Amino acid sequence: MDNNTIIRFENVTKSYDDGTVVLKNINFELEKGKFYTLLGPSGCGKTTILRIIAGFTEPTDGSVFFHDKKINNVPANERQVNTVFQDYALFPHLNVFENVAFGLRIKKVKEVEIEQRVQEALKFVNLAGYGNREISEMSGGQRQRVAIARAIVNDPEIILLDEPLSALDLKLRTEMQYELRELQQRLGKTFIFVTHDQEEALAMSDEIFVLSNGEIQQSGTPVDIYDEPINRFVADFIGESNIVDGIMIDDFRVRFAGKEFECVDQGMQKNEKIDIVIRPEDLEITTVEKGKLVVTVDTQLFRGVHYEISTYDQDGNEWLVHSLRKAEVGQQIGLDFDPEAIHVMRLNETEEDFDKRLESYGDDDDAN
Numbered sequence: 001m002d003n004n005t006i007i008r009f010e011n012v013t014k015s016y017d018d019g020t021v022v023l024k025n026i027n028f029e030l031e032k033g034k035f036y037t038l039l040g041p042s043g044c045g046k047t048t049i050l051r052i053i054a055g056f057t058e059p060t061d062g063s064v065f066f067h068d069k070k071i072n073n074v075p076a077n078e079r080q081v082n083t084v085f086q087d088y089a090l091f092p093h094l095n096v097f098e099n100v101a102f103g104l105r106i107k108k109v110k111e112v113e114i115e116q117r118v119q120e121a122l123k124f125v126n127l128a129g130y131g132n133r134e135i136s137e138m139s140g141g142q143r144q145r146v147a148i149a150r151a152i153v154n155d156p157e158i159i160l161l162d163e164p165l166s167a168l169d170l171k172l173r174t175e176m177q178y179e180l181r182e183l184q185q186r187l188g189k190t191f192i193f194v195t196h197d198q199e200e201a202l203a204m205s206d207e208i209f210v211l212s213n214g215e216i217q218q219s220g221t222p223v224d225i226y227d228e229p230i231n232r233f234v235a236d237f238i239g240e241s242n243i244v245d246g247i248m249i250d251d252f253r254v255r256f257a258g259k260e261f262e263c264v265d266q267g268m269q270k271n272e273k274i275d276i277v278i279r280p281e282d283l284e285i286t287t288v289e290k291g292k293l294v295v296t297v298d299t300q301l302f303r304g305v306h307y308e309i310s311t312y313d314q315d316g317n318e319w320l321v322h323s324l325r326k327a328e329v330g331q332q333i334g335l336d337f338d339p340e341a342i343h344v345m346r347l348n349e350t351e352e353d354f355d356k357r358l359e360s361y362g363d364d365d366d367a368n
């Protein structure tokens with residue numbers, strides 16, 4: 001294990017007496033000082049992973065390591081971990097200072113030290129001078145910051161955040177995304193953030209783990225996951241996608257929507273059945289004559305920066321287009337795209353095999 005590893009899961013499984021298997025053989029290593037996000041739909045097991053790291057839930061099988069020490073049986077209060085909960089779990093009858101000081105008082109830290117550490121934590125989250133305020137006098141964003149101050153005042157090595165922004169309205173949520181990311185970088189601690197919001201995950205993380213049904217589907221940087229989703233689930237969950245069935249003709253040609261197209265070599269077998277992804281922003285509207293695909297415009301929404309245009313081809317496949325240009329509903333148009341825009345996915349490929357395949361086919365920018 002490398003020195004920077006702070007948490008390692010080795011074949012971690014969690015099941016309940018009623019037979020529900022919530023986590024299936026989870027393996028990962030997290031490094032010190034990074035911002036990680038566990039992303040997936042409701043019920044996929046995100047919170048269970050956080051609870052196992054915090055020590056609130058014990059795995060049924062497998063091992064959890066903190067640095068190189070196995071911690072399966074270490075009680076929650078002896079772990080270098082603090083959690084920020086979705087509802088913040090602040091005490092309404094205590095003021096801001098006392099909310100932040102609470103954990104230190106339980107640990108019987110000296111009064112002078114409490115005063116100094118709480119003030120420092122409040123300053124860190126830009127709430128210096130707010131100590132005497134009641135919680136009811138604080139806004140949603142400010143409460144969020146109190147909850148974070150309460151976590152960092154204990155100086156833990158890891159901060160767990162369970163959907164901490166979901167109670168905030170959209171504008172504040174975006175502001176807090178910047179703020180949390182900036183705070184994590186200033187603190188230099190490991191943050192593990194849980195969300196079902198892909199935009200949040202893409203905006204904030206060093207690394208994302210995409211989960212579904214108790215399994216890690218894919219992990220990687222936001223850019224890697226967005227550009228190279230491993231399967232339909234990930235492609236659909238991260239960003240917006242056009243996904244259709246296809247066949248690999250040879251290394252540089254692929255067939256879908258009833259036609260053949262030039263593509264970039266991705267190490268597939270000839271005649272292999274594949275899934276094809278093209279992102280809406282990679283489709284460009286052109287004339288019917290020039291279009292690689294000919295589609296009919298179904299609906300059109302103005303999204304501020306672009307038009308979101310839903311179209312369909314002669315086989316009934318839907319093609320979503322993000323375009324700066326408007327189209328006319330009912331009109332036939334052409335869609336153009338680069339060979340690089342065609343992303344092919346092998347059916348039922350594991351993440352390990354996917355990584356190997358991309359490595360052997362030089363899937364990076366210097367490959368050109």
Ligand SMILES: Nc1ncnc2c1ncn2[C@@H]1O[C@H](COP(=O)(O)OP(=O)(O)OP(=O)(O)O)[C@@H](O)[C@H]1O
Nearest residue numbers: 016018020022041042043044045046047048049196
């Ligand atoms: N004590 C329990 N007994 C049986 N099943 C449980 C128990 N606790 C949790 N589960 C189940 O485990 C699964 C994963 O729950 P978990 O809270 O980890 O999901 P999640 O991805 O965090 O979802 P959400 O976003 O809705 O919080 C769910 O299907 C849940 O019903």
